[in-house]
Amino acid sequence: MYIKTKSFQITPKELGALLTVDYYRRMKFFFILFAILLVINIVVSVLQNRFDWWLIYSVGLGAYFVSLPLFFQPRKRNSTLNFQNRYCEIDENFFAMFYEDGSIVKLNYSHFMQVIKKADYYFLYMTKAQFHYLPVAAFESEKDIHRFDLFLQSKQLIKIW
Structure with a gap:
């Protein structure tokens, strides 16, 4: 053979785009599960009329994982x-x-x-x-x-x- x-x-920009799409594709299940659990917890907190600090921490953690591809610098x-x-x-x-x-x-x-x-x-x-x-x-x-x-x-x- x-x-x-x-x-x-390939340019650094194209490689960065490929890596970003690959990251989101691999993390899709985690993001969906995390979003569903977060929405359920927010709804429960609103219905019970209380404020949980851990919701803010979890929103911050979710924002970190979503923004992680911005830190990919292929060059x-x-x-x-x-x-x-x-x-x-x-x-x-x-x-x-x-x-x-x-x-x-x-x-x-x-x-x-x-x-x-x-x-x-x-x-x-x-x-x-x-x-x-x-x-x-x-x-x-x-x-x-x-x-x-x-x-x-x-x-x-x-x-x-």
């Missing part, structure tokens, strides 16, 4: 290489990225702990916070995407189903 992608690039957390124009070469042994400035990053698949695939991109995680971004649009064909998915599944890095 050998796959070569087209050149691609500070990622190398400047991640925002350069690049392309990838993928084979059975290595995942290689060739950057516009001539830099090359060649990784063995054992360096990846997990790969998350969304509709438009892959996040190839090396640690919980460090990842490489690979857009699906960078692949030449659907066949290459499918081969890459099956290869990642064989390495137990991704679950397709």
Whole structure:
């Protein structure tokens, strides 16, 4: 298997938007549950005509979790290489990225702990916070995407189903 992608690039703003959407998608259940419990407690407090300070604390905590993506600053957390124009070469042994400035990053698949695939991109995680971004649009064909998915599944890095 050998796959070569087209050149691609992501800006810090685009990466920040992707991370924000991913955060809200993962936290959706928590936000819904928290909002329902908060509304129930506010209604009970109003009906009983009393004021609970812990409601203010919980509203503050909820505001913190909702505003957390505002603190994502991809430019500070990622190398400047991640925002350069690049392309990838993928084979059975290595995942290689060739950057516009001539830099090359060649990784063995054992360096990846997990790969998350969304509709438009892959996040190839090396640690919980460090990842490489690979857009699906960078692949030449659907066949290459499918081969890459099956290869990642064989390495137990991704679950397709």
